[in-house]
Amino acid sequence: MACNSATCQSGCYKDSDSGAVQKRQPATEKGGGDLVFSANSCVCIKCKDNETIAATHPAVSGGGGGGGGGDGSRFCADCFRGNLFGKFRFAVTSNAMISPSDNVLIAFSGGSSSRVAIQFVHEMHHKAQKNFDASRDKSLPVFGVGVAYIDESASFTVPSHDFDRAVDEMKLIVSNLAPPVKQFHVVPTESIYSSDTGAGRHKLMELINSVSDVTGKEDLLEHLRMLSLQKIAVENGYTKLVLGTCTSRIACRVLEATVKGQGYSLAADIQYVDARWEIPVVLPLRDCISEELSMLCSLDSLKTVETFQRPHCGINGLISSFVKLLREENPSRESTIVRTAGKLKPFSFNRIIEVNDCNGHSASQRRQKKYNLKPTESLPPESFCSICHSPLKKSDTTSLNATGNGEASVGIFAATCSSCQYQILPQEPSSLESFRSLLPQQMISLAKNGSCDRQKWLREEIQDFLLSDSEDGT
Amino acid sequence: MAAAAAKLKGGRLCSICNDRRPALKRPKTLEQICRECFYAVFEDEIHNVIVENQLFKPGERIAIGASGGKDSTVLAYVLSELNRRHNYGLDLFLLSVDEGITGYRDDSLETVKRNEIQYGLPLKVVSYKELYGWTMDEIVKLIGLKNNCTFCGVFRRQALDRGAALLKVDKLVTGHNADDIAETVLLNILRGDIARLSRCTSITTGEDGPIPRCKPFKYTYEKEIVIYPFCWLDYFSTECIYSPNAYRGFAREFIKDLERMRPRAILDIIKSGEDFRISASTKMPEQGNCERCGYISSQKWCKACVLLEGLNRGLPKLGIGRSRGLNNEQNKDMKQTDGTKSMQSKQCGTLDF
Numbered sequence: 001m002a003c004n005s006a007t008c009q010s011g012c013y014k015d016s017d018s019g020a021v022q023k024r025q026p027a028t029e030k031g032g033g034d035l036v037f038s039a040n041s042c043v044c045i046k047c048k049d050n051e052t053i054a055a056t057h058p059a060v061s062g063g064g065g066g067g068g069g070g071d072g073s074r075f076c077a078d079c080f081r082g083n084l085f086g087k088f089r090f091a092v093t094s095n096a097m098i099s100p101s102d103n104v105l106i107a108f109s110g111g112s113s114s115r116v117a118i119q120f121v122h123e124m125h126h127k128a129q130k131n132f133d134a135s136r137d138k139s140l141p142v143f144g145v146g147v148a149y150i151d152e153s154a155s156f157t158v159p160s161h162d163f164d165r166a167v168d169e170m171k172l173i174v175s176n177l178a179p180p181v182k183q184f185h186v187v188p189t190e191s192i193y194s195s196d197t198g199a200g201r202h203k204l205m206e207l208i209n210s211v212s213d214v215t216g217k218e219d220l221l222e223h224l225r226m227l228s229l230q231k232i233a234v235e236n237g238y239t240k241l242v243l244g245t246c247t248s249r250i251a252c253r254v255l256e257a258t259v260k261g262q263g264y265s266l267a268a269d270i271q272y273v274d275a276r277w278e279i280p281v282v283l284p285l286r287d288c289i290s291e292e293l294s295m296l297c298s299l300d301s302l303k304t305v306e307t308f309q310r311p312h313c314g315i316n317g318l319i320s321s322f323v324k325l326l327r328e329e330n331p332s333r334e335s336t337i338v339r340t341a342g343k344l345k346p347f348s349f350n351r352i353i354e355v356n357d358c359n360g361h362s363a364s365q366r367r368q369k370k371y372n373l374k375p376t377e378s379l380p381p382e383s384f385c386s387i388c389h390s391p392l393k394k395s396d397t398t399s400l401n402a403t404g405n406g407e408a409s410v411g412i413f414a415a416t417c418s419s420c421q422y423q424i425l426p427q428e429p430s431s432l433e434s435f436r437s438l439l440p441q442q443m444i445s446l447a448k449n450g451s452c453d454r455q456k457w458l459r460e461e462i463q464d465f466l467l468s469d470s471e472d473g474t
Numbered sequence: 475m476a477a478a479a480a481k482l483k484g485g486r487l488c489s490i491c492n493d494r495r496p497a498l499k500r501p502k503t504l505e506q507i508c509r510e511c512f513y514a515v516f517e518d519e520i521h522n523v524i525v526e527n528q529l530f531k532p533g534e535r536i537a538i539g540a541s542g543g544k545d546s547t548v549l550a551y552v553l554s555e556l557n558r559r560h561n562y563g564l565d566l567f568l569l570s571v572d573e574g575i576t577g578y579r580d581d582s583l584e585t586v587k588r589n590e591i592q593y594g595l596p597l598k599v600v601s602y603k604e605l606y607g608w609t610m611d612e613i614v615k616l617i618g619l620k621n622n623c624t625f626c627g628v629f630r631r632q633a634l635d636r637g638a639a640l641l642k643v644d645k646l647v648t649g650h651n652a653d654d655i656a657e658t659v660l661l662n663i664l665r666g667d668i669a670r671l672s673r674c675t676s677i678t679t680g681e682d683g684p685i686p687r688c689k690p691f692k693y694t695y696e697k698e699i700v701i702y703p704f705c706w707l708d709y710f711s712t713e714c715i716y717s718p719n720a721y722r723g724f725a726r727e728f729i730k731d732l733e734r735m736r737p738r739a740i741l742d743i744i745k746s747g748e749d750f751r752i753s754a755s756t757k758m759p760e761q762g763n764c765e766r767c768g769y770i771s772s773q774k775w776c777k778a779c780v781l782l783e784g785l786n787r788g789l790p791k792l793g794i795g796r797s798r799g800l801n802n803e804q805n806k807d808m809k810q811t812d813g814t815k816s817m818q819s820k821q822c823g824t825l826d827f
Contacts, residue, residue, distance in 0.1 A: 215736075254663065255660070255663070257746065258659065258660070258663065258742075258743055258746040258747075259732060259739050259742060259743055259746075260739075260742055260746075261741070261742030261743070261745040261746050261749075262746060263745060263746025263747060263748065263749035263750045264746075264749035264750070264751060266746070266750070267750075267751050314735065315732065315735060315736060315739070318728075318731055318732060318735060322728050322731075325724070326664065329724075333664065336664065336665065336666045337663055337664060337666075339666050340662070340663050340664075340665075340666040340667070340668060340671065341663070343668040343752070343753075344668075344750055344751050344752060344753075345751040345752065345753040393749055418742075418745075419742070422738070
């Protein structure tokens with residue numbers, strides 16, 4: 001009703017801001033009135049109490065790479081940290097990413113995103129441990145944490161002393177976290193071959209060298225990295241794999257998939273949860289942009305190891321520089337891209353499958369807030385690309401089978417997405433067999449399992465229409 | 475034998491006919507092919523797209539949106555050729571819009587008029603001045619160079635439909651090429667527009683409306699459209715004097731970089747656009763009709779009428795941007811009469827006294 005009066009503007013202003021004014025009270029006493037505050041732009045917009053990061057840590061907020069107008073000039077260090085951790089925690093709790101009985105493996109590249117992932121999971125773990133120690137009945141177990149680094153030195157050369165120093169630094173980072181001690185696994189990519197590492201390394205290099213397209217090479221390495229992480233997780237009893245993939249990286253991923261013709265499978269890669277793997281993969285930093293994460297690293301002196309950060313090349317490189325340009329033009333562009341892609345329909349495996357074991361974990365289940373877990377209908381299991389394991393569109397697989405050269409030698413490559421066919425598989429049909437022999441067993445068995453699942457599902461679907469012998473007789 | 479002989483001499487041969495010397499590297503595939511094979515493959519691909527997607531039925535009247543630029547000129551030529559060669563049985567017309575831009579459209583319209591004679595296709599020109607009472611020159615004089623493309627785009631869309639209705643055609647074809655569509659896919663991702671993203675790759679749109687539109691060049695590369703008529707087709711190639719649209723140019727530049735690195739990226743983007751899993755529950759705007767002019771509109775008034783109202787009332791900002799449209803204003807007025815409850819939740823500044 002205040003709107004009708006002539007003094008409406010000021011009245012509404014007071015009305016909407018009354019909460020904030022009350023909160024400000026203690027500060028006002030110190031600082032001497034609202035006027036000072038509104039004139040002073042160095043105050044955090046959230047707590048309206050402390051000075052912003054730009055004021056307290058000019059080097060941090062300036063060094064973020066054009067982040068002058070970003071969070072640094074809006075929040076104080078505490079609010080900024082709280083905000084970022086809040087996004088992480090919301091992602092974790094609303095998607096049931098980590099449950100008390102889990103054993104979590106964090107993939108560490110040395111970069112700031114995965115560094116923050118370690119830090120945040122560690123903080124969560126620390127808190128859970130404290131609660132456990134304080135609780136009387138000890139009914140809630142505390143999840144376990146480990147860290148893994150994939151040594152990709154087979155695919156690019158780093159002077160060995162640089163490499164050793166970097167790995168030592170990473171070990172130090174992990175061991176400096178407060179106890180309990182977290183296991184740190186350093187595993188070379190070639191370990192995906194079951195043979196001894198020397199032969200494996202040779203085979204891996206041969207595989208990588210057989211891919212001529214630079215983008216294809218980079219993408220193949222990424223798939224191999226995932227296989228390596230899965231292998232570590234399986235062998236060491238981990239139940240979840242945490243990646244530090246942030247909004248900025250996902251924005252790039254959205255454009256990469258679009259440009260490579262992977263529009264169908266894109267929705268699988270950009271969700272909080274990706275359970276198409278034996279060990280479900282979770283992305284708790286999906287809503288954090290890389291600038292925020294690196295700002296937190298410099299703010300809290302979280303050490304990162306940049307030795308292995310290679311610039312993207314080929315199509316991926318073009319896209320990351322395009323996204324960088326977009327970000328400079330509009331800092332929220334990356335979030336918009338991820339939001340657009342987030343509206344695409346996720347797959348049935350983009351959620352944590354509930355295990356309804358009723359022995360004792362009811363307390364933990366009660367305590368978890370879950371938002372995005374909708375039950376799924378009985379859908380046919382997807383068939384997956386045998387190289388990149390992305391879900392295949394039905395029409396694409398059937399057309400492939402129809403035109404398939406009829407050669408049995410093609411085998412598992414019958415189910416390959418068009419992108420992998422173009423940029424990874426050899427163009428000469430004659431070299432397909434030797435390429436296949438270079439692939440790790442894990443990849444081949446994944447592809448085989450996929451098609452078996454499908455066969456089984458189809459059989460179940462038609463079960464009702466099949467007459468057994470006895471039925472036939474009556 | 476001839477082929478083997480040529481190979482021995484060190485000369486390469488066209489990778490399609492394996493007979494003649496290659497004259498160009500085909501932009502879409504980077505194959506080295508001869509001039510004859512290029513024409514054949516260019517035209518055949520468009521023919522296949524038309525047949526596979528059943529774009530036309532025999533006896534239909536088809537308007538070609540003709541601007542005088544390369545895309546629409548090549549489209550007019552190729553369509554009339556294919557119509558004759560493959561007996562589509564179509565009645566083809568040229569339809570041009572005169573936006574009233576001195577130094578740009580008047581010149582390009584001359585090109586279209588020459589095309590009318592060259593291909594023997596009847597031409598219809600509709601102008602902004604006669605439809606809306608404003609030329610673009612007058613609009614720019616009033617509103618400046620910011621947002622003028624919004625007016626032009628909204629008016630052109632409707633002008634084409636009105637011209638098509640006057641010609642009593644069954645369909646309208648436009649010269650949008652693969653690059654344009656790839657660019658639109660990207661822009662819709664960058665803007666977060668899922669509804670447009672879901673329909674921007676359809677080869678035929680507006681099938682529920684009065685006059686469907688289709689894009690026979692959906693898979694045709696811009697570079698090939700430029701090469702095709704090189705030196706012998708008469709077309710107009712000047713940028714619109716009011717058009718420097720930085721944002722679109724940004725995406726365009728990116729597409730060109732991608733194409734340089736991997737020509738098939740353009741087709742891949744279109745494929746992605748077609749394959750995106752967009753759930754059926756995504757909200758699509760409901761189609762209705764403009765209460766003022768009867769044109770299809772999801773709002774009370776169509777966008778053109780809102781913009782026109784703004785121009786005529788001397789408030790050219792009306793309808794530009796998100797929240798200040800005439801439709802919103804009307805909604806607010808309606809809510810206001812509903813009762814006082816909604817009033818309290820409203821921001822006071824926007825009420826009109």
